[in-house]
Structures are given as structure tokens and as C-alpha cells.
Amino acid sequence: EPEVTQTPSHQVTQMGQEVILRCVPISNHLYFYWYRQILGQKVEFLVSFYNNEISEKSEIFDDQFSVERPDGSNFTLKIRSTKLEDSAMYFCASSDDAPLHFGNGTRLTVT
């Protein structure tokens, strides 16, 4: 069964550094999403992306965050200057309809 893949599985970075989290959505899907889950908390919506542009974003998704679909297969989340509170599991998801299909996440640790 097709699946969403995310790399790396774990990323450690220093505060203030830029990180790029990568995702390969399921190939025929048209809608792409990023969610995050801070340890012990709920899964939170960050951004949705369709037709090469952001459809919707949450208040968490500020100017430090950006998304891109650079080559028709990858979908990336960039955090320009990481903060300690950005430490979380970041999940990419894709869909061709209502149910979202999630990857296994990237654990981002900001030190």
C-alpha cells in the first residue's frame, strides 16, 4: 500500500539554526499537510497546501515557517530560525479526499 515517507526520522539542531523537514506524499494525492505534536500534547494543524500554494495555515505557522513543493514529488517544511519550543514530532500528511494519510514523522529536537 502506498505510504507517506518522511526524512529524517530524527533531527537535532541548535537554537537559531534553519531546518528542512522532508516528505514524499503518496503520488496521486493533491492535498498536502503538516501537523506537529509536542510531547504529551495533541496533534496540531500547521498548514495545508494545494495547487502549489498554501490553502490554510494556523496561528502557529508564522513567518519562521515555510512550505514548498520543489519538484513535484517532495513536500518540505522549513523553519528558518529554530526555537526551543519548536521541539516536537512533525507529521506530513497527504490526501486525495477527506481522510489524511500520515507519515511516521520527524522528531525535531532543538537544543
Next chain:
Amino acid sequence: DQQVKQNSPSLSVQEGRISILNCDYTNSMFDYFLWYKKYPAEGPTFLISISSIKDKNEDGRFTVFLNKSAKHLSLHIVPSQPGDSAVYFCAASEYTGTYKYIFGTGTRLKVLA
């Protein structure tokens, strides 16, 4: 701003019995609801969905019930199996061109053998 709530953080059930997981929401504009299962170190796995035009959807051992007037949905698993032990999230969205799902805080289900 807890638009989607799962008030039971944990639930233990004997193998073979029914598991009932509950979810409440506040936004009457939500028109699509999902249940996900999540194991540690994995992403959420889609289980079952229901749209607001229905009040029940069934898929094998899993049934979701929607009570729009009470803004309440529930997931029934019967019979429960030890492999069902996981954290279960409900999620709700209003369709606005895309789906922006709001997740509940999750219920940890433990099925005892």
C-alpha cells in the same frame, strides 16, 4: 480553544469485549469526522470516517456513531483485541476547499488479554 475534546485520557477493556471511545466537539460547522489510531514512534493511522449527513458508519470491527444534536461521536470496537492497544484520536473538520482537521487530545486504549 478546545474545539474537539476527548475527555477520557485512558481506557482499559478485556479482550473480546467492546471498547467505546468518545469525542465531543463544539463547532457546529464541522462536517467530516475521522478516527485515527497511533502507536508510539509512528504516525496516526486512519481507521474510519463519517460525514455529517450520516449517523453511523461501519467497517469490520469498527463502527463510528455521530450525534449531531449533541455534537458527539463515538468509536466502537468489537470485539477488542490486544493489538488494538494504542492511542486513539478523533479529528473534525469543516470543508473550506481543503480539510483542516482539529484533533482531540487522544484516549489511550489498553486491551487486556
